[in-house]
Amino acid sequence: MTLTELKYIVAVAREKHFGKAAEACFVSQPTLSVAVKKLEDELELKLFERSAGEITVPPLGEEIVRQAQSVLEQAAEIKEIAKRGKDPLGGPLRLGVIYTIGPYLLPELVRRNIERTPQMPLMLQENFTVRLLEMLRTGEIDCAILAEPFPDTGLAVAPLYDEPFVAAVPVNHPLAAQKSITTQQLQGETMLLLGTGHCFRDHVLQVCPEFARFASQAEGIRKSFEGSSLETIKHMVAAGMGVTLVPALAVPAPDVHGTEPLLRYLPVVDEHAGAAPPTRRVVLAWRRSFTRYEAIAALRNAVYACELPGVTRLS
Secondary structure (H helix, E strand, O other): OOHHHHHHHHHHHHHOOHHHHHHHHOOOHHHHHHHHHHHHHHHOOOOOEEEOOEEEOOHHHHHHHHHHHHHHHHHHHHHHHHHHHHOOOOOOEEEEEEOOOHHHHHHHHHHHHHHHOOOOOEEEEEEOHHHHHHHHHHOOOOEEEEEOOOOOOOOEEEEEEEEEEEEEEEOOOHHHHOOOEEHHHHOOOOEOEEOOOOHHHHHHHHHOHHHHHHOOOHHHHHHOOEEOOHHHHHHHHHOOOOEEEEEHHHOOOOOOOOOOOOEEEEEEEOOOOOOOOOEEEEEEEEOOOOOOHHHHHHHHHHHHHOOOOOOEEOO
8 A cells, every 4th residue: 555545545535525525635536536546445345335326434444544554644743843843934834714804904914924934935725723733634724724613633732812802783772882892682682693604703602601502593594694704794783783892803994094994892791790702712723733833833923923912822
């Protein structure tokens, strides 16, 4: 067996489709299929169960695929050891970021990274939390910036910052004249949400449990709008469809041209005295087997060097 064959079976197991696996590996489907069949013949075992339009992996096949992934990581580690001997920060770092962090952190983070470690360009991937965790597990990315909580997958995790939630309301909304808004007041409003799959949607529903109880019912569907991005939702709020919560970094800087804003951003407070305002913890996660420790430290330092208004940096 060869490392190439192991790479192919990992791709098939991930994509559950021979054509998509071939595209991911930049080879033709016949080339990939022949290699997989050759490995199956050598092992005298069917790694995949093929049916019309569907690929499944039997339990023994899953075990072999996991071992294949481990072998590929160990082989890649040989190259990393050689690189580290020359320059621990030399070469690109593959970074994943969730959708509700990327637009607000990445522009300055990329600039800071170029200033501090130009020899370590960032190869960026924006996706959902669940997909980034899978990409970390399979070695497609080296590290990811995520918001807790997420499933414990044995990753190494370092906190970056705590980010409070801010309410966005139309400028002509009765609540816009207030200095802050309570979670109880939010529960009486039409809440606009991100679609299913965004972890920030779950965070909002935790803040507004009353909405969470009817969000899946017919009344909730009529009341809510599910957007694909925070920016789309903010435009819908400005149009008067309802209110929403956004992370602090999504609040734009004051308009230097003096244009009348369409939204008001209000700090969210808990109606119970002494209760902390709702926040999310943003962390950097990476595989414990990833040994470019200096690269992880350099990325964390680049994040700390960014201007992050409204957040609390953690060390």
